Amino acid sequence: MNIFIAITGFTAWYIARDFHSLLRELWNENNQSKRSQQEIKRIAALDPLTGLYNRKHTELEFHKLAASENKLAVAFIDLDNFKPINDAYGHAYGDIALKILAERLTALLEDGELCCRFGGDEFVLILKYAEPEKCKTRYQVFLDQIAEEMQIELRTFKISASIGVAHYPAHAADFNELCRLADLAMYHSKASGRNTAVLYCPEWQDEHRKKLEMIQALRFAVENNELFLHYQPKYNLASLKINGVEALVRWQSKDFGLISPATFIPLAEETGLIDDIGLFVLKQACADCKDWIAQGYEMPVSVNLSAAQLSSGMLPDNVLTILTETGLAAHYLELEITESMLMQDQNAIDSQISTLSDQGISFAIDDFGTGYSNLHYLSRFKAATLKIDQSFIKNLSKSSQHYNLVEGIVVLAKTLGLTTVAEGVEDQNTLHILSTMDCDSVQGYLLSRPVSLDALYAQLQEKSVG
Numbered sequence: 230m231n232i233f234i235a236i237t238g239f240t241a242w243y244i245a246r247d248f249h250s251l252l253r254e255l256w257n258e259n260n261q262s263k264r265s266q267q268e269i270k271r272i273a274a275l276d277p278l279t280g281l282y283n284r285k286h287t288e289l290e291f292h293k294l295a296a297s298e299n300k301l302a303v304a305f306i307d308l309d310n311f312k313p314i315n316d317a318y319g320h321a322y323g324d325i326a327l328k329i330l331a332e333r334l335t336a337l338l339e340d341g342e343l344c345c346r347f348g349g350d351e352f353v354l355i356l357k358y359a360e361p362e363k364c365k366t367r368y369q370v371f372l373d374q375i376a377e378e379m380q381i382e383l384r385t386f387k388i389s390a391s392i393g394v395a396h397y398p399a400h401a402a403d404f405n406e407l408c409r410l411a412d413l414a415m416y417h418s419k420a421s422g423r424n425t426a427v428l429y430c431p432e433w434q435d436e437h438r439k440k441l442e443m444i445q446a447l448r449f450a451v452e453n454n455e456l457f458l459h460y461q462p463k464y465n466l467a468s469l470k471i472n473g474v475e476a477l478v479r480w481q482s483k484d485f486g487l488i489s490p491a492t493f494i495p496l497a498e499e500t501g502l503i504d505d506i507g508l509f510v511l512k513q514a515c516a517d518c519k520d521w522i523a524q525g526y527e528m529p530v531s532v533n534l535s536a537a538q539l540s541s542g543m544l545p546d547n548v549l550t551i552l553t554e555t556g557l558a559a560h561y562l563e564l565e566i567t568e569s570m571l572m573q574d575q576n577a578i579d580s581q582i583s584t585l586s587d588q589g590i591s592f593a594i595d596d597f598g599t600g601y602s603n604l605h606y607l608s609r610f611k612a613a614t615l616k617i618d619q620s621f622i623k624n625l626s627k628s629s630q631h632y633n634l635v636e637g638i639v640v641l642a643k644t645l646g647l648t649t650v651a652e653g654v655e656d657q658n659t660l661h662i663l664s665t666m667d668c669d670s671v672q673g674y675l676l677s678r679p680v681s682l683d684a685l686y687a688q689l690q691e692k693s694v695g
Contacts, residue, residue, distance in 0.1 A: 276345075276346040278324055278327060278328065278346070279327055279328055279331035279346050280331065281331050281335070281344050281345055281346045281352075282343060282344070282345045282346075283345065283346065284345060284346075284347055284348065284353075286345075287343055287345035287353065287355065287404075288404045288405070290343055290355070291303075291343070291355050291404045292404065294341060294343070294355060295397060295398075295402075298341075298357060298358070299358075300357075300358030300396065300397065300398070300399075301355060301356065301357065301358055301396070301397040302354075302355075302356040302357075302358055302359075302364065302394055302395070302396055302397070303353060303354070303355060303356075303394065303395050303396075303397065303404075303407040303408060303410075303411045304353065304354040304356060304368065304371070304392055304393070304394050304411060304426070305347070305351070305352075305353055305392065305393045305394075305395075305408060305411035305412045305414070305415045306334075306351065306352040306353070306354065306371070306375075306390050306391075306392050306415070307350065307351050307390065307391050307393075307415050307419070308330075308350040308351075308375075308388050308389070308390050309388070309389040309390055309391055309419070309423045309424060310388060310389060311323065311326070311350040311388055312350075314326060314386060314388075318381075318384070322381050322382075322384075322386075323350075325381050326379060326381060326386060326388065327346070327350065329379050329381075330352070330375060330388070331344070331346065331352070333374045333375065333377070334352060334354065334371065334374070334375075336374075337370060337371060337374060338354070338356075339356075339357060341357065342354065342355060342356050342357060343355040347408070353408060353411070354371075358396065364394075365426070368392055368394070368426035369426070371390075371392065371426075372389070372390060372392065372424060372425070372426065375388060375389065375390045376388065376389050376390075376424065389423060389424040390424065391415050391416075391418035391419045391423050391424065391425065391427075392415060392418060392425070392426035392427070393410075393411045393412060393413065393414030393415025393416070393417065393418055393426075393427055393429065394411055394414055394426060394427070394428045394429060395407045395408075395410035395411040395414060395428075395429040396428075396429075400429055400431070410429045411429060413429060413433055413437065414427045414428060414429040414430075414433075415427070417430075417433070440496070442484070443485060443488075443492075443493070443496060444496055444500055446482050446483075446484050446485060447480070447493055447496055447497060447500070447502055448500075448502065450480055450482060451502055451505045451506060451509070455480060455481055455482060455483065456478055456479070456480055456506065456509055456510075457478075457479050457480075457481065457513075457681075458476050458477065458478060458479065458510065458513050458514060458517065458682070459476075459477050459479050459679035459680055459681055460474040460475065460476060460477070460517075460530075460679060460680060460681075460682065460685045461474060461475045461477060461672055461677065461678070461679040461680070462474050462672065462676065462677045462680075462685070462688065463475065463531075463650055463670045463671070463672045464670060464671050464672065464676050464677075465669070465670055466660075466663060466664055466668055466669060466670055466671050467664075469676070471528060471688065471689065472528060472670060473528050473529045473530070473531060473563070473670070474528065474530055474531070474685065475530075475531040475532075475533075475565070475672065475679075476510055476513075476514035476517075476530055476531065476532050476533075477490065477533075477679050478490060478494075478506060478509075478510050480493050494506075498535065498536075498537065501537070503535045503537045503538075504535075504537055504538065504541065507534065507535050507537070507538045508547060508551075510532055510533075511532050511547070511548065511551055512551045512554070512555065514530045514532050515530070515551050515552060515555040515557045515562060516555045516557075517530070517682055518530040518557055518561055518562070519555050519556055519557045521685075521686070521689070522557075522561065524686075526689050528561075529560070529561045529562065529563050529591075530561065530562060530563070531563040531564075531565050531593060532562065532563070532564055532565065533565045533566075533595065534564050534565065534566050534570070536569075536570050539566065539570055539577075539578055539581065540577075542577060542581070544581045544585070545581050545584040545585055548562070548564070548585055548590065549585075549588065552588075558589070559588045559589035559590045560589040560590070560591070562590050562591075563590070563591045563592065563593055563613070563614070564585070564590060564591075564592050564593070565592075565593045565594075565595040565616065566592065566593075566594065566595065567594070567595050567596050568594060568596065568597065579610075582610065582611055583611065586611045591613040591614070592610070592611060592612045592613060592614075593612060593613065593614035593615070593616055593650070594610070594612050594614070594615050594616065595616045596616065596618040596652075597615045597616055597617055597618060597638060612647060613647060613648065614647060614648045614649070614650055615638060615641075615642045615647050615648075615649050615650070616649075616650045616651075616652055617635055617638055617639075617649060617650065617651045617652060617668075618652060618653075619652040619653025619673070620653075621634055621635050622635065622651050622652060622653045622654060622659060622663075622673070623653050623655065623659075625659050625662055625663070626656075626658045626659055626662060632662070635651070635663075635666065635668075636666050639666045639667060639668050643667070648669040648670065649668050649669045649670070650668075650669065650670045650671065650672060651663050651668050651670070651671045651672075651673075652672055652673065653672075653673045653674075654671045654672065654673030654674075654675050654676065655673050655674050655675050656675060657675070659675075660675060
């Protein structure tokens, strides 16, 4: 019995020891699992590059902070000139720059405030509300810190930023909505010159909504023939007879009425609709030109090209197809491009222009004098006409500097065998001065505003083409 009791006791002790060891191991594993889960949660809450809170976790922290603060400011920061660093030196340099900026922003925060990497080169700050003047001063401190030089290896960089700000709860209560409004304010900051902070203005919401509605209406206009052309005559300065016309697109919207090109052309460029509008203008202008030639009015039509039409590489195919469809001879078509377009891919532009020039299509440089006015481009580019920008013509009789500039352009053009067209002629004195300079042609409100096709025919009947 003693032996049995001893064996039983030893067995119980052995089992208890193993059980205690197992419980200890389970307890350690449980603690380790908890620590792992906490680490996973911590990692999931952070941006892996900068160590800042990520967007999702910042939203959670914002609502916690909003529960204890009556007012907060959401500042959306976008770097103005960050992409060139990545393009020139690689993403490794860009990553280091973002880490440096994250440290600078974090160092400026007060207790309870948050800094978040929103994505890419964008940061969001959650700040405690302060009086407007103090806010203005503080945002300038952020801008100054961002703009401080940074050393990355042996190179020195300076980066500026644009800041947009929205207030909780004055502008919105939802974090994502506040970010959207601050982002909108940030774009206003960029539009106003960058490197500044702009507070969201509620009136922008109506503007933004109207812009969106207008974009939708413009899509409808392109598809449903709401666009039409007016023509502005060009006059031979010696005889004051019409020697050509410039096609100008107009939009009569069923929702917004007559829309200025200064309003809808930028929208078209922003949305990519400029390609479709450009093709419409080109096709309609060629068809109308074919009609007036058939009626005995031998004069060319000028059509403005957009940068998108040149950059697509499809310009020669599109133009030659339209000429074939409309039956218009190539020498009746003149295409106008601005000086800034010549700064794009030169080989691609030269190739397209050469193809069209070889077919008999002529080219004009529009708004000459406002861009680069580079003799290299003039010598390389197969232009037949220089159109002197109206900003110089309107001040011709008031500014000796503009007088000398316009006179120099006319002399330069004649030296290169180019014809000149002065835009924006609005008074007899300007017309007389241009005549003494031996400018070839003019256009402007003095002689004719842009007119409909029927009104153009009426003018042609009054004055013979010259």
